[in-house]
Amino acid sequence: MEHHEEVRVVMGKNRHAWILGKIAETDAINMISEIFVKFFMKGGREEGESQQGEGEFMPVGLDGSVILSFSLLSADPNDGIYDWELQKADKLFLAPIVEALAPIADISVESQVLYHTPKASISYWDDNLGSYIFSTKDLPFFVNSNEWHLDTSTAAAGRAKVLQFVVYVPSLNECPLLLRLPNGQTSKTNGFISPMWGGVVVWNSRCSGNSQPTQVSRKTISPEDMQKIFQVIVGQLRLLFGFKSEYFHGLEGGRLNILTSKRGFTEWELDVLFRRHACFNLLSCATTLESLSKLVQSLPRMIVTDEIGKQVELSLEAAVSAQNNASLGVYDASAASSRKARVLAEDVFFHPSIMSISYSPIEHYLAIFMPFFAPVALVVLLAAGKELMRYIGGREQNMYHWLRAKTRYILSFRILRPHFRWHSY
The missing domain is CATH 3.40.390 (Collagenase (Catalytic Domain))
Incomplete structure (x- = not known):
């Protein structure tokens, strides 16, 4: 390279980058660190850019x-x-x-x-x-x-x-x-x-x-x-x-060229994408299983079947596998395992046996069976009310006759008592 030529940085389609030009060693170290952080870690995203393609903005369905x-x-x-x-x-x-x-x-x-x-x-x-x-x-x-x-x-x-x-x-x-x-x-x-x-x-x-x-x-x-x-x-x-359609920005101290891939994404971009999705999938899996645990504890009448328990175990195994693969740098396998963990967690949370109980509280059953038992209960209550009124009315009438008979007895006793005195010896 001639001394007057500017420094160029070339990002390859795989996991490589080259610095072309005459550059001081300290400047080369700074440029390498900038390349590593900006591209191999952040995927070329600038500070303050939108989080499109991450987290809740990830364009992947719940079933993966x-x-x-x-x-x-x-x-x-x-x-x-x-x-x-x-x-x-x-x-x-x-x-x-x-x-x-x-x-x-x-x-x-x-x-x-x-x-x-x-x-x-x-x-x-x-x-x-x-x-x-x-x-x-x-x-x-x-x-x-x-x-x-x-x-x-x-x-x-x-x-x-x-x-x-x-x-x-x-x-x-x-x-x-x-x-x-x-x-x-x-x-x-x-x-x-x-x-x-x-x-x-x-x-x-x-x-x-x-x-x-x-x-x-x-x-x-x-x-x-x-x-x-x-x-x-x-x-x-x-x-x-979450990536740029084209990269127009350069690097400090040099010009940037990025080679494109026929697959639409370079290898270093796929690594960043796999890491993002693995993190989000593992977080979503943990959140879903935690919500499932709280749901089961809040419904004592729920019976957890063996199928549900097996799916939870498989989801946790896939999550552990994703973490192990990520620590080894096998990001594609980590993303695949994290996707499996998330899908299994979502499937077990939306299992029909769980949904039938979580969406069927006591009020739900009351609303279902009330139209059937309300007419019968109304007839029974009216009949019971009539019988109670008849019983109360009959009791009052019996009490009235008893008091009337007792009053007659007392009056007759008072009338006859002097007569007994006159004929006493």
């Missing part, structure tokens, strides 16, 4: 599964019926990502094509750009929940987390459609994400002005356009899991 739902939306099919070859894109772009993220989630992919799906927000024409513009302040109103039926049958049941990825094709009357950023520049990706929901990419087909086609034609998105679209989607997926 994720559904990547891809939807191609055509605002006006009269401009053209669009289709895509997602199976090929799945093999080229998604399969490596699914394989890389397998330790933290069981990922499945599904797709659909929808027509007559206009957006909810309103765009405006910009003469300088020669296109229609929608700004970031209108993004909350872009997704049209009334017209975009994105829920599929696969995601209708279960506790899986669904991430929606929408490719929106605007109508010819609103083409090209560009996203303007707060700084006034247009977005390079022409897309945006919604945390814990997914992302949207606006794909402008070959716009032909406002001229309406005389005949509706069928169009398939070309492989080149599919590659551009899925490059944006992979960047959105990285953002949802």
